[in-house]
Amino acid sequence: MKAEDRLEERNPIEDLLRMDRIPHIWCPGCGIGTVVTSFAEALKKTDLDLDKVAVVSGIGCTGRVAGYIKLDSFHTTHGRAVAFATGLKLANPELKVVVFSGDGDLAGIGGNHLIHAARRNMDLVVICVNNFNYAMTGGQVAATTPLEANASTAPYGNFEFPFNLPFLMEAAGATYVARWTALHLRRVTMSIMEALQRKGFSFIEVITPCVTLYARRNRLGDGLNLLRYYYDNSEIQHGADTRQLDISFQGKIIVGKFVDKDKPTFLDAMNQHFTRVLGDDYQLYGRINHDRD
């Protein structure tokens, strides 16, 4: 391909990507890139000041997202993205902080931070790409692997009960919970937009094929097939009871927006509480940032 042809094929979201880091490391057929595209489009459709949007990722395939997004972006340690994002948001409340990471990072090693950030209604948008396994390290069983599915550390099939993430998040206190598959491009974009424009802890799970490992080990065909399979096997049920959202191996996937409610965020609650209790002694926090002039 000649250079000028390539120019014509400009990536429509390239102003939001670190093009000097492309090509990315994701496998052909991987769904993470699709979710990144949805995220970029959501960003463009909102009127957010993009200088004030920060992305935090942990470790894993999805953990690499922070490295490709051209915003203030932090590639942190395994499991700690939500805790890192908590500090970032609280230190500079004018930021919109998005945690973009995988199921293993967020719900496995980072599960404690995830539930506590939800409990506090920390003002974060968490995009959880769920590919049912630990992909970066070679397809090991995860907290989200469906029963019976094969993984490199569950070579005879998985017998551990997996997390139902929307249920976990609602129970923990998340004020916005949605689930889609990666092929629900517009729906994912819409959910991310909604989450970006609201306050509080928002959790969006996106079911995504892992072609190289999960699909191959479980003989589920190539990426596009699997993407299509997830899409075709999903059923939109907005407001569904999150207790009913378990995912079985190659079974039906209930998608939709399940939770969308108002509750004071950590910072709002803090300001309200201290204003009430301490009155004029309280130094209202987060309205003005004096740290740099």
Next chain:
Amino acid sequence: MTEIRFSGFGGQGIIRCGLITGKALALYDNKHATMNQSFGPEARGSACSSQLVVSDDRVLYPYITQPEILVAMSQEAYDKYEPELREDGILIIDKDLVKPRPPRGKIKLFAIPATRFAEELGNRIIANLVMLGFFTAVTKIVTPDSMKKALPGLVPDRFLELNLKAFDRGYEYGLQVLAEKEKGQTKGKASAKKSKAKK
């Protein structure tokens, strides 16, 4: 250098005794005063103590080794800490709560019904301040003005007056006991002389 131990059971304000005295000495009496507390896993009940090392120079060893002064506000604390008191030390007890054994060596015993006095003032919680007033009078290690100056910030503002009253109650009682002892001593000395003369 003087080593002091305040002791009693949790909830009596024993740590507070160390804090107030330490603050008074360090901030207003121009001494070096290092206060440490013994930590047990329980927040209430059981033997509780705070220790204070007072010196004109910097305190190097931060703990007491053989205290000159022991304040005991419970039997358990008395039983536990009395044996470490110096033979020429001062023992101060709440006489309703501690039944002391016959005194050892040249130990001087001072007793006050601190908790009873506190109850009379309206709240047994200030027994520690009654005790501190008494302690200040009989040991003379710290000035009463400094002790009173040390109170704000270490007792709740709304109870400051009551705490001061409790302190004064203990202090006055201390002066009274001292005066009586002195009287007794001069009497004792006089009779001792007399007996000598007889011989």
Next chain:
Amino acid sequence: MKKVKADPKGVLTGVHYLDGDYAIAEGALAAGCRFFAGYPITPSTETAERFAARIPKVGGVFIQMEDELGSIAALIGAAWGGKKAMTVTSGPGFSLMQENIGLACMMETPLVIANVQRGGPSTGLPTLAGQQDIMQARWGSHGDYEVIALAPDSPQECFDLTIEAFNLAETYRVPTFIMTDECVGHMHEKVVIPPAEEIEVVERKWYTGPKDKYLPYKLDKDGIPFMVKAGDGYRFHTTGLTHDERGYPVINAECQDWCVRHLCDKIRKNADKIIILEEDETDTAEVIVLSYGITSRVATRAVQKARDEGIKVGTLRLITVWPFAEKRIRELAPKVAAFVVPEINYGQIVFEVERCAAGQAKVIHVPHCGGWVHNPEDIYKAIKEAVK
């Protein structure tokens, strides 16, 4: 390095009677710390309690995290959000923080961690003193890196050195530790807090050049890169992976060499500027008692006794434990018969002293496994043995 006067809002000017833990919180507030994330652990909790009580009236955030893994992660996030940030912990919590201490080093994040040491290993002695994490402070996270660690011996120094810790953290963009212990942490003494205008604090090394020219890890003349905070429009990237000037991952030996050398050399090459020592009669000494933290106070009693007997004893107190005072110890080693090294552990800093003494002076260790401070008599005996 830009020094400014402390923000008076955080400075509790006056003479106080405080314990070491509280003094650390006051030092942090005076230094401009406005973010604290922590998890309760004896014997450090009082610092968190003090900060939680004070910060709403100063302006800032206190958050009690779900664990120490979260505390340190939130700290790094807060530092990149523009705040001066700290946490306080003790041995078990310090262990949990180690991975992200590495991340803070790798991302060159200024932050302060106070470790009020207790006896270990494991749960050990929650309520009693130790100095057993002193090597962990240096080597606890994986990989090659350098940190700064200070060891206060009194509540006053807890206050003073916490300010110093923030200043060093900002100057060198490195996690800086206050390695105190239960004894100092729970010890009440007089603490003088000066007026704000007498407290110098180091400001972050903010980048002010053109936005499109900003490179997060391009070294300035002094070897320390400029920093920006999230939200300022630089759209920068930083990572725990080995990275180049742009902050982009580069997974090869060459970049690793550049990265690691820089992380270590920025401290090693500035060691003389960083290290604070307190010496007494070292030039005429036959034997030097080398110690740090509370142990140096206890040791002074032994030193006084030995001096009273005519023994020429000097003292060397490591106020800065890391980077290690190797140059000074190398200078002193040929001139003395021995170093006596008491510490509340079963042998840690003594190995560093042996390394630097390099056989030119005897090194006598006076161990104490934790739970109390040394009996000065044990240190005195070691001094006697040294001059035998």
